[in-house]
Amino acid sequence: xxxxxxxxxxxxxxxxxxxxxxxxxxxxxxxxxxxxxxxxxxxxxxxxxxxxxxxxxxxxxxxxxxxxxxxxxxxxxxxxxxxxxxxxxxxxxxxxxxxxxxxxxxxxxxxxxxxxxxxxxxxxxxxxxxxxxxxxxxxxxxxxxxxxxxxxxxxxxxxxxxxxxxxxxxxxxxxxxxxxxxxxxxxxxxxxxxxxxxxxxxxxxxxxxxxxxxxxxxxxxxxxxxxxxxxxxxxxxxxxxxxxxxxxxxxxxxxxxxxxxxxxxxxxxxxxxxxxxxxxxxxxxxxxxxxxxxxxxxxxxxxxxxxxxxxxxxxxxxxxxxxxxxxxxxxxxxxxxxxxxxxxxxxxxxxxxxxxxxxxxxxxxxxxxxxxxxxxxxxxxxxxxxxxxxxxxxxxxxxxxxxxxxxxxxxxxxxxxxxxxxxxxxxxxxxxxxxxxxxxxxxxxxxxx
Ligand code: UD1
Ligand code: CA
Numbered sequence: 001x002x003x004x005x006x007x008x009x010x011x012x013x014x015x016x017x018x019x020x021x022x023x024x025x026x027x028x029x030x031x032x033x034x035x036x037x038x039x040x041x042x043x044x045x046x047x048x049x050x051x052x053x054x055x056x057x058x059x060x061x062x063x064x065x066x067x068x069x070x071x072x073x074x075x076x077x078x079x080x081x082x083x084x085x086x087x088x089x090x091x092x093x094x095x096x097x098x099x100x101x102x103x104x105x106x107x108x109x110x111x112x113x114x115x116x117x118x119x120x121x122x123x124x125x126x127x128x129x130x131x132x133x134x135x136x137x138x139x140x141x142x143x144x145x146x147x148x149x150x151x152x153x154x155x156x157x158x159x160x161x162x163x164x165x166x167x168x169x170x171x172x173x174x175x176x177x178x179x180x181x182x183x184x185x186x187x188x189x190x191x192x193x194x195x196x197x198x199x200x201x202x203x204x205x206x207x208x209x210x211x212x213x214x215x216x217x218x219x220x221x222x223x224x225x226x227x228x229x230x231x232x233x234x235x236x237x238x239x240x241x242x243x244x245x246x247x248x249x250x251x252x253x254x255x256x257x258x259x260x261x262x263x264x265x266x267x268x269x270x271x272x273x274x275x276x277x278x279x280x281x282x283x284x285x286x287x288x289x290x291x292x293x294x295x296x297x298x299x300x301x302x303x304x305x306x307x308x309x310x311x312x313x314x315x316x317x318x319x320x321x322x323x324x325x326x327x328x329x330x331x332x333x334x335x336x337x338x339x340x341x342x343x344x345x346x347x348x349x350x351x352x353x354x355x356x357x358x359x360x361x362x363x364x365x366x367x368x369x370x371x372x373x374x375x376x377x378x379x380x381x382x383x384x385x386x387x388x389x390x391x392x393x394x395x396x397x398x399x400x401x402x403x404x405x406x407x408x409x410x411x412x413x414x415x416x417x418x419x420x421x422x423x424x425x426x427x428x429x430x431x432x433x434x435x436x437x438x439x440x441x442x443x444x445x446x447x448x449x
Contacts, residue, residue, distance in 0.1 A: 108237070126173065386402065
């Protein structure tokens, strides 16, 4: 049975108190919307439709960045969840199978839960994902008789008896596509909010003699983000889950609570991650690599046997081949380091390629930016770059060449050559002592005057 997914993401999220649309606030360095899209993707949907409204340009862009195939639908006025689904209807006319509705601000729904929802469609025309709420305030309540779901009543519209119910609506709904489209056309706005409630399709289905059911999941999965406080709690929950996954997958985390992951972080078995390491988006660390304490990694790849840090920063485009060593206070950006390269200390390599087994001395800097344009530095295999070498790009150092410590390299260095680009040293015998004496005399004279 094919399945389509509609993700609702048109609201501003007033309670976030933000200029940024709610679904673009990050958890695990990825917008909330990407979490929902990831859960949807696991169902291998026929079509994925995102409904955008507030901040439509930004939200569509973020959606396309995750999946270029995604279809975008505009809801110019936010007139309720049912109204939002209606906007997607034209795209789904004639589509076979089921449709699942998800919210862009609900990041933790698990693919397994969505599969259970689909299975329950064997028994019911409409299936709702419910949970037992600790604090049911604000949620829609599920009115049930035994296994049957009769109706959903929104908190605003609920009687005191209905408000006592703790079985709540997560917002996730699954129905046969043609039925869903039909039911949303029948929605009205005679309710406390004056909105088209998607939740009313349950009552409408029952009025037609169709059956509706509930699949229950853990409250943690249905956590919706409405405030910054909830965003912070969601981040904490996400990190806890990622740490547990990493440990279960055979990664050593010396102090798990101090390591922060992104949604797409991949770490191989037997890698070691020391305390206080932060992973931004787009990082893969291969099996057996070691990331020492206090490193920040983003958009980079660390191969087997490499060691990084302590106190290293790997920025987008940093590619470390096997057995590369990157030491303390080293920053790499768009830099490819071939096998066995050593960059021990206090170095910046940007827009560079370093050939295998090169040794980069302390304090080396690729001067890659001239104020307008970035330029490339090519450092050959088995070169020895002396400490405090400034490599003024574009420049290339041939294989097996050396640069003298303190050199400012502005011209290409041929293979096997030694480049010296610094002033020749001059020693003046006795001058230091004479100079000090004169300075002291001047100071003493001032003190008396
Ligand atoms: C909704 C449910 C409620 C459920 C709760 C779970 C309805 C009527 N109520 O309430 O039963 O317990 O979620 O969190 O469905 N959106 C649009 N366009 C709109 C309105 C909303 O795209 O016109 C999107 C929002 O961006 C958000 C999602 O739909 O991602 C939910 O909307 P929200 O206003 O938060 O619904 P709740 O009032 O929380
Ligand atoms: Ca909400």
